[in-house]
Amino acid sequence: xxxxxxxxxxxxxxxxxxxxxxxxxxxxxxxxxxxxxxxxxxxxxxxxxxxxxxxxxxxxxxxxxxxxxxxxxxxxxxxxxxxxxxxxxxxxxxxxxxxxxxxxxxxxxxxxxxxxxxxxxxxx
Numbered sequence: 001x002x003x004x005x006x007x008x009x010x011x012x013x014x015x016x017x018x019x020x021x022x023x024x025x026x027x028x029x030x031x032x033x034x035x036x037x038x039x040x041x042x043x044x045x046x047x048x049x050x051x052x053x054x055x056x057x058x059x060x061x062x063x064x065x066x067x068x069x070x071x072x073x074x075x076x077x078x079x080x081x082x083x084x085x086x087x088x089x090x091x092x093x094x095x096x097x098x099x100x101x102x103x104x105x106x107x108x109x110x111x112x113x114x115x116x117x118x119x120x121x122x123x124x
Contacts, residue, residue, distance in 0.1 A: 066094075066098045067099055069099045069102055088100050092105065092106075
């Protein structure tokens with residue numbers, strides 16, 4: 001009689017513990033998933049992300065038009081100067097000309113860089 005009563009109680013206890021363990025692991029997985037989603041949302045809504053997005057759009061606009069002047073000042077930071085020179089090089093490679101600090105710089109078919117002053121080619 002005792003063994004007949006013991007088996008259903010043990011089975012119910014095992015089912016209860018299994019369900020409890022399953023629920024806690026589901027909560028852990030769901031909690032990590034929610035953290036990832038919330039971190040992603042925070043990064044999209046942050047001011048830094050919006051500022052970076054504006055700079056990327058401006059860089060794309062400058063990269064698509066070689067007639068836009070890229071001006072490098074002495075007060076620019078190193079990473080800004082590097083970004084501007086890389087944009088200039090990309091425009092030279094793509095369009096064979098680029099306006100840099102107010103003057104056009106050209107690239108000939110032999111990959112030589114020159115600018116035109118008073119109708120003369122001056123190689124740099």
